[in-house]
Amino acid sequence: MASLEANVVLCSAAVSACGTGQDWQCALHLFSTLAERRVEANxxxxxxxxSACEEGRAWREALELLRQMTTGAVQRDxxxxxxIISACEKQGKWQHALLLLAKMEEDLRADVISYNASISACEKGNQWHRAVDLLLQLRQKRLQEDATARPYWPATKLVNGSKPCFS
Incomplete structure (x- = not known):
């Protein structure tokens, strides 16, 4: 019988399977054993x-994984x-979502999904003025809002009076 050697592909698949099964703790346990298996995470x-942390609403653990990535050589996307923003949003952690969005803008270019999750986090935290600011940024960056952001535009018009709601 042939033995199955642990490699990054198999380990990634196992971590993903745990996440798909909504067992984020199992996913993180497997992830934590990569070093002892001499497998370098990518x-x-x-x-x-x-993703497993997002599904499990484990926002702190998701942030810790990001921290681990920044200390290593793994490129973020x-x-x-x-x-990670979505994991924070699901728990109403709007401060963390906004910090991540700002960090993301330093490293990469945020997309409409980034903004929608951040807007939703602000909504859950009753931070309407911040949600409106994000909607305006979304427009200024010429990112096309989707059905998630569209219901917020009337509030934006009320707050900003002279600024057009739709273009």
């Missing part, structure tokens, strides 16, 4: 672990940031 492995 963007896919980190993304699988972050928009999808990874969006998962």
């Amino acid at each position: 963007l896919i492995t980190f993304s699988a672990a972050v 928009v999808i990874l940031y969006n998962c």
Whole structure:
């Protein structure tokens, strides 16, 4: 019988399977064993672990994974940031969502998903003025808002009076 050697592909698949099964703790446990298995995590492995945290609403753990990535040589991407922002949004952690959005803008270019998750986090935290600011930034950056952001535009018009709501 042939043995199955642990490699980054197999480990990433296992972490992802745990996340798909909504067992973020199992995903993080497997992720934490990579070093002892002499497997170096890559963007896919980190993304699988972050996605599991997002599904499990484990925003602190998702932030810790991002911290681990910044100390290592693993490049971050928009999808990874969006998962972490979404994990914060699901728990109403608007401060963290906004900090992540700002950090993301330093490293990459945020997309409409980044803004929508941040707007939703602000909504959950009753931070309407911040949500309106994000909507205006979304427009200034000429990012096309989707159905998630569209219901907020009437509030933007009320707050900003002279600024057009739709163009």
